[in-house]
Amino acid sequence: MVEFTHISDDKVQMVDIGDKAEVSREAVAAGLIELRPETLRAIREGAVVKGNVLSTAMVAATLAVKDTPRIIPMCHSIPISSVKIDFSHEAGYIEVRVAVKSQGRTGVEMEALTGVSVALLTIWDMVKSAEKDSQGQYPATCIRDIRVVEKRKGS
Numbered sequence: 001m002v003e004f005t006h007i008s009d010d011k012v013q014m015v016d017i018g019d020k021a022e023v024s025r026e027a028v029a030a031g032l033i034e035l036r037p038e039t040l041r042a043i044r045e046g047a048v049v050k051g052n053v054l055s056t057a058m059v060a061a062t063l064a065v066k067d068t069p070r071i072i073p074m075c076h077s078i079p080i081s082s083v084k085i086d087f088s089h090e091a092g093y094i095e096v097r098v099a100v101k102s103q104g105r106t107g108v109e110m111e112a113l114t115g116v117s118v119a120l121l122t123i124w125d126m127v128k129s130a131e132k133d134s135q136g137q138y139p140a141t142c143i144r145d146i147r148v149v150e151k152r153k154g155s
Contacts, residue, residue: 014074020105023154029112031146032095033120039130043123044089053126057096057119058085064118065100068111078104080111085119096120097149109148116146 035043043053050056065083069075084099098115100108120143124131131141 012074014076015106017076017105022104024101024103025106025108025151025153026099026101027107027109027112027151028097028099028149029109029116029147030095030097030149031116031120032090032093032144033123034093034140034142034144035123035127036131036140037092039127040089040092040094042130043094043127048127049129050126053123054087054094056126057087057122060122061085061096061098061115061119065098065111065115068114071114072110075110076106078102078106078108078111080108083115085115094123096123107151107153109151113146113148117143120146 042048046052062083062085064071066080069077080100080102082099082101086097086099088095088097096116096119098112098119100112100115102108102111124141124143128138128141131138133139
């Protein structure tokens with residue numbers, strides 16, 4: 001049977017991590033956004049009207065990592081020691097990878113996932129005018145494959 005640590009007697013609770021040892025922790029999450037070829041070219045060439053898309057997404061991801069406990073109710077506030085954001089341009093999409101490190105009592109997966117999600121949403125927001133069709137829809141734009149790629153504990 002699956003045990004849900006955030007539920008006790010049918011009530012939501014924050015897990016007590018007070019007795020856990022502090023160890024180094026790292027999580028890497030990734031996800032991608034599919035965009036039109038013209039939009040991808042504009043991002044690469046720095047021709048997006050709103051400004052530098054990837055720099056803005058990088059700042060947004062960093063802020064999201066640091067604000068994860070404010071967004072996800074049962075996440076603990078933890079000391080973040082580093083955040084690294086990478087983008088790769090592929091045929092038809094941009095992939096975002098966020099690596100988060102901490103020295104603490106609980107993992108950083110949610111922080112990495114939140115960083116990826118907000119980076120992808122920021123990219124979409126920065127280019128949405130170029131992605132809309134004549135009816136105001138987004139037929140080519142898609143955020144997908146958000147996942148934890150790797151996590152490490154201790155070292």
